[in-house]
Amino acid sequence: MATKEVIEEIAEETQAPEIDSKYRLIILAAKRSKQLQRGARPRIDIDTVKHKNTRIALEEVMRGRVNFTLTDGDKE
Numbered sequence: 001m002a003t004k005e006v007i008e009e010i011a012e013e014t015q016a017p018e019i020d021s022k023y024r025l026i027i028l029a030a031k032r033s034k035q036l037q038r039g040a041r042p043r044i045d046i047d048t049v050k051h052k053n054t055r056i057a058l059e060e061v062m063r064g065r066v067n068f069t070l071t072d073g074d075k076e
Helices: 003-013 022-037 053-062
Strands: none
Touching: 003 053
């Protein structure tokens, strides 16, 4: 099995928690946007010339391509 296939299989098995509010969605997208600005590669197939990092990040989060965990302080 190729490395990419293994990574995708592991990612599918470890599902991120559900995004329970629009505020969490925005916070996740903002953090991901900063990663993209610092040189991270997009996790979706999108034209990076036509779309800004904020739009790419939001689309990644909505498609479930951004992994995150909730800590005890986040669960209210």
